[in-house]
Amino acid sequence: MDFERDLRDAGDIAQAMTDTMACRGPDDQGLWTAPHAAIGHRRLAIIDLPGGRQPMVADDAGRAPAVLTYSGEAYNYRELRAELTARGHGFRTQSDTEVVLRAYLEWGEELAARLNGMYAFAVWDAAREELLLVRDRMGIKPLYYYPTPHGVLFGSEPKAILANPLAQRVLDADGLRELMSFVKTPEHGIFKGMYEVRPGQLVRVGREGISKRRYWQLESKEHPDDVDFTVKTVRGLLDDIVTRQLISDVPLCSLLSGGLDSSAITAIAAKGLRDQGLGPVRSFAVDFAGYTEHFKPDLTRSTPDAPYVHELAGHVGAEHTDIVLDSAELMNPSVRAAVLRARDLPVGIGDMDSSLYLLFKAIRGHSTVALSGESADEVFGGYRWFHDPEAVGADTFPWLVGGLSPLTGVDRLLEDDVLRLLDLPGYQDESYRRALAEVPALPGETGHERRMRQISYLHLTRFVQILLDRKDRMSMAVGLEVRVPFCDHRLVEYVFNVPWALKTFDGREKSLLRAAAADLLPDSVLxxxxxxxPATQDPGYDRALREEARALIERGDPACAQVIDLDRVRALIDGPAAENGGDRAALERMLQLDAWLGEYEVRLAL
Structure with missing residues (x-):
């Protein structure tokens, strides 16, 4: 969007930006241009395959056009369609896209508060000469923008924006701090000058400039329900949520790990599909060659997934498939390059990203939509640091305490001068203070209950976005839509306000979810x-990773040498394999940083 140019003459640039999103939308494409706006779209067809083409234009008689480009799903679109029809709106298609567009015409930006779903969309209102950017409440779908002197560039991913020559590929000190901190700062786009629309936020761009408003955020409320009623409410919400998310005009499946979260979703989906006469649920799981037979418990994993996966699949009558990978596939240069391209940033977690990408690629051969158990740990308090007194009592983000997370550590490979410049502890502390200041207070809430509300808020606003972004990028890179029932805002709002003592009423993690799913699952899974x-335990993977790192530094003058101390890398390569995966994670991130700086032609401005 640009108020000083005629963008009808910029079709080639707009098309180039749109083409970068081909992975997210392999089924169709469209481009709409006007004097001051150019809107592009790549479509992954899920609902109303012939009718949901985009950009979608509403040009009712006597009204300047409103144009929508929309990613995601509105699970309550049928109810909204009925309401809009009663208000006099006519519909040409059966798509949820047209419902969102008509909802904008009826309610303007207030439509966002009426949507139930995962979405990121942009509306160009020609009458107002204004662009509206909207992102779903939990940030399941990504949306970025880049202000320019007379307008804005926007896209689902940074690569779309970077395809425009107005966008500079610059990483400053603040961007490098964000990359190294394992904390997701709201609105931070990493690249200098780029921003991410915050979950639950509206961004308006007009001639007068840019304005932002949050249409949703967590609120603290009294929870009057007892244990039994709370468990019943959670189950009722889950039944409704999963049933809504079964809506699809293309094949649908479930991601199954054999844990409580994915098993509950799979079981509810299986029941919902049976009730609709739609046959067995399809389920998929990732596994590694020899993993179960040679499994060794580590700091975070005490059991392999496969036995539980197969028991649950048999219990609910799922049509199940294991996707079995080996180290050669995980280290395949083309796979690692695809992962980086999907991420746009060196924020990956090594083989866990590669395996997720390969899992999704295999699933895409059978299904276009998948249900995931992601985010249950953030909603119900499942991570072990929720229950670790040191982490709970620490005056920082609990996942950064005492090496609880093996996903950090690349900072110890940085040059000393870079470390001093970045002051990562200071950056993390400042981010932590800002997050704490947002936590809604409940009158009279003190002590442990207050602290656990804070920790829940930190996870729901600073941690879960890291995992949601990973899942969205890896899945959409192969044209697979992953739905996240545990991120339904009704469930999040309700459970956020359940006192911690009630959330852990049986002395276990995720007590409420376990109780709500008790009749659905075999006891071993429950x-x-x-x-x-899972992460591969094949020692061959570790050796291959070290050899790749050795080859990189022996080639001379790698791009990452601008910030990385290569002597520290050599010491890590020649050291023993780390039991907790920390050294491996550091090498993974270093290699990805080097590839990113080179392939994305990033200029450091520290």
């Missing part, structure tokens, strides 16, 4: 201790 997404 009682299974939390086990994160």
């Amino acid at each position: 009682q299974r201790v939390k086990s994160p997404y």
Whole structure:
């Protein structure tokens, strides 16, 4: 969008930006231009395959056009359609896209508060000469923008914006701090001058400039319900949420790990599909060659997934498939390059990203939509640091305490001068203070209950976005839509206000979810201790990673040498394999940083 140029003459640039989103929308494309706006779209067709083409234009007689480009799903679009029809709106299609567009015509930006779903969209209102950017409440779908002297560039991913020559590929000290901190700062786009629309935020761009407003945020409320009623409410919400998210005109499946979260979603989906006469649920799980037979418990995983996966699949009658990977696939240069391209940033977590990408790529051969158990740990308090007194009592983000997370550590490879410049502890502390200042207070809430509300808020606003972004990028890179039932805002709002003592009423993590799913799951799955997404334990992977890092620094003058101390990298390569994966994660991030600086032609401005 540009108020000083005729963008009808910029079709080639707009098309180039749109083409970068081909992975997110392999089924169709469209481009709409006007004097001051150019709107592009790539479509992944899920609902009303022939009718939902975009950009979608509403040009009712006597009204300047409103144009929508929309990503995601509105799970309550049928109710909204009925309401809009009663208000006099006519519909040409059966798509949820047209419902969102008509909702804008009826309610303007207030439509966002009426939507239930995952979405990121832009509306160009020609009458107002204004662009509206909207992102869903939990940030399931990404949306970025880049202010220019006379307008703005926007896109679902940074790569779309970077395809425009007005966008500079610059990383300043603040961007590098964000990359190294394992904290997701709201609105931070990493690249200098780029911003991410915050979850639950509206951004308006007009001739007068840019304005922002949050249409949703967590609020603290008294919770009057007892244990039984709370469990019943959680189950009722989950049944409704999953049933809504089964809506699809293309094949749908479930991601199954054999843990409580994904098993509950799979079981509810299986029941919902049976009730609709739609046959068994399809389920998929990732596994590694020899993983179960040679599994060794580590700091975060006490059991392999496969036995629990197969028991649950049999229990609910799922049509199940294991996607079995080996180290050669995980280290394949083309796979690693695809992961970086999907991420746009060196924020990956190594083989766990590669395996997720390969899992989704395999699933895409069978299904276009998948249900995921992601975010249950943030909503119900499942991570072990929720229950670790040191982490709970620490005056920082709990996932950064005492090496609880093996996903950090690349900072120890930085040059000393860079470390001093960045002051990462100071940056993390400042970010932590800003987050704490946002936590809504409940009158009279003190002590442990108050602290656990703070920790829940930190996870729902600063941690879950890291994982949601990972899942969205890896899935949309292969044209697979992943839905996240635990991120339904009704469930998030309700459970956020359940007192911690009630959330852990049986002395376990995720007591409410376990109780709500008790009749759905076999006891072994129901009682299974939390086990994160798996990482390969093949020592061959570690050796291959070290050799790749050695080859990089021996080639001379790698791009990452601008900030990385290569002697520290050599010491890490020649050292023993780390049991907790911390050294491996540091090498993974270093290699990805080097590839990113080179392939994205990033200029450092520290």
